Structure formats: structure tokens, C-alpha cells
Amino acid sequence: MRKPIIAANWKLNKGPSSTEDFLRSFLSEVNKQSFGVDIVIAPSFVSLSKASELLSSETKVQLAAQNVSEHDSGAYTGEVSVMMLKELFLSYVIIGHSERRALYGETDQVINAKIKKAREANFRPIFCIGETLEERESGKLEDVLRTQITQGLLDIPEKDLTETVVAYEPVWAIGTGVTATSEQAQEAHAFVRSVLKDLYGEAASQKVRIQYGGSVKPANAKELLSQPDIDGALVGGASLEPSSFFEIIRNSAE
Secondary structure (H helix, E strand, O other), X not given: OOXXXXXXXXXXXXXXXXXXXXXXXXXHHHOOOOOOOEEEEEOOHHHHHHHHHHHOOOOOEEEEEXXXXXXXXXXXXOOOOHHHHHOOOOOEEEEOOHHHHHHHXXXXXXXXXXXXXXXHOOOEEEEXXXXXXXXXXXXXXXXXXXXXXXXXXXXXXXHHHOOOEEEEOOHHHOOOOOOOXXXXXXXXXXXXXXXXXXXXXXXXXXXOOEEEXXXXXXXXXXXXXXXXXXXXXXXXXXXXXXXXXXXXXXXXXX
């Protein structure tokens, strides 16, 4: 049985002070109940230290970075290495988000290198994949996903695969308010699992958690997560308010 994982990707939002405000409010609610899901929050780099401080003794909420460098050190202005992140007691790193691919030119090869680097540091990658609307409408959905998975996981051993979360995010549904139907999402997740089966075998593919991302809200979380191959959500805008993110977690756990 795969344990659901609900992760908040705050993107370019919330500095240290607003991160503290959010977490104090959010934890006051989360600590009152027990959920059968993993809860992860990914603040901006400048807010990770404050979040780490507040979550250091908190077992119900784990911390993630939104990105990481494929390099350990050197002349890479603006980059952050896995060893820098290790000091902040992170558990997860988001890698290959569509915004990193589209806006910053990250290739499947770069993403693959980042996954390897994250696993060397014992971080669990949240490995993002997804198609554009044009790719979906032109019948390229499966080709795009298969290439992203195959190239992104190139030379990743099975023991590291099972520590990796795959996040399927249809690019056309990210931040648009448009959500894939539960049937569309399940169909894509089932295909992703079939590719993992082709690469690693049935047993390994059944252990991998596959999240859905793309305008997840309290109103649609329960229906999406009721699908057999959807094991959680990577939440953007709806995770910026404590009450909204808490409601998604509660709905997902039901």
C-alpha cells in the first residue's frame, strides 16, 4: 500500500517572515490530528532556514527544496548544492518542474544529473514530468512522458527509484485553474506506471508514488486521490494559505 504524499510548492512566494506566519498557523491545526499521508512543504531558498528551524522537531511535516544544482561547488553563481541543503535537514527536492524546463532550459540530461546528485545526498527527488496542451492535442502525450521518464531516470538504480516520487503535472493545468478530469489524470498516471514497469519491473513500479499536480484545490483533491494510480498531489497556489492546504490534506486523507 503506497502512502499518499501531499506537497506544497510555494514557488516565488513567501519570505522568511511570511513562512513563519504560515507554519505557526498551519502546524497549530495539523498537530491536532493524525493523517495517513506524508506532508511536505517546499519554500523558496531564502525561507528554507526559517522553515527548518520551525520544523526541526516536527515529524508530521517534512521539508523540500524547489530545486538543486547538479554541481557540488565552483563558479556557478546563484546555484545551491546538495551539501548546502543537507545542513537544513531537508527530506525532498523538487526536480524538473515544468517551469524549470520551460523558463530556464533544463533538459532531461540536466534533470537526470540532478536526480543522481540528490540521491547521493539521500534526498528523495520529486521528479516532475508533464506535457503541454499542444503535445496532448497532437497525440504526443505518451511519447513525451516516456521520453521524460526514460531520460530523467537514465542509470538510476531500482533502490533509488523506490525513494523517488514522480509528479505528473500536465503543463496546461499548472496555475491556469484548469484541472485534468479524474479520468484524464488516472489514465496518465497509469501510463506513467506502465513505463516504470517496462524499465524496472512490476514490483518496483508498484512501489513508486505518483503525484498529480495542476490546479489541485480542496474541492477536487478527494476525487483525484481516489483514483488507483494517484498517490498524492503537488500543490501550487492552493498551498499558499494554511486553511486551503490543510483542507486538501484532510480531503486527501478521507
